[in-house]
Amino acid sequence: MRRLERVFVALNGAVVIAILSSMALIVGANVTLRYTTNHSLPWADEAARYLMIWMTFLGAGLALRWGGHVAITNLHDVLTTRGQRVLRAVIVLVLLLFFAFMVHVGLQYMDRARFQKTPALRLSFLYVYAAMPVGFSLLIVHLLLIARQFIRAGHFEEAEGAGNAISGAANG
Template sequence: MQMFERQFVRVNEWLVLLILAAMTVIVFTNVALRYLTNYSLIWAEEVARYLMIWMTFVGAGLVLRAGGHVAITNLHDLVPPPVKRALRIVVAMILLGFFAGMVWFGHDYMTRMGRQLTPATRVPFHFIYAAMPVGFALLIVHFLLVLRHYVATGGSADDRPAGGG
């Protein structure tokens, strides 16, 4: 399982990196063309925007693993350790339910609205809106991989011991 997790995270990291690199190249090229030739690519801003959407959803699971999402811990900090663990279990169930719901609603939205075309590139919005169900499915996988450690300690994947857990 640790091998799968390492490979899964590595592929996810590379995907985010490639999306960021593509977005950077497109925006830099467009700015350079605009200032050097007074010509800009009509599709650059649109494609960069959609790549940013994809990067956000694809990268959300990596941020979750690192404990980088906003967390309100006031109640968690006030209760004794046994209650903290129960509270983390409840939070984990709510998060998994929310993630699954967002996969469902994202897929539904993608299928209903996907026949429209983007203005500049004429790509079906289906490909843009797919970022939501794909991103939340990745969030589910990431969260399941760190769930035991989260429930046991409340920590992120980054503070797990080298052997996993």
């Protein structure tokens, strides 16, 4: 199971890195063309925007896994150890419910926007809005993978090698 989790985290990280790299290449090429030829790629800004949307939603689960989201710990800090565990369990439950709700909302957005086309790329907005249910589904998976450790200890010690797998994907 740990191996599967490491592969999942590494793959998620590699996709986020690939999207960021694509954004940098597209924007860099557009800037270079604009200053060297006085012409730019008409689709570059739009593509970079949609890639950023996808990167944000796909990277949210990784940020959750490593405690990168905002946390206010005043109440948590004044509770007893048992109270802290109960509070963390409630937080996990509320997050799961919220993430599931957002998957549902994202699917509705996809359905409503499927016939609209983006101005420059002429893609269906379905592909843009798909980032929302996919990203929140990944958040659910990441949360379920770390929930037990988070509830017990109040933090998540990443699976052995998971961080190395991501940095390895970035370097290799």
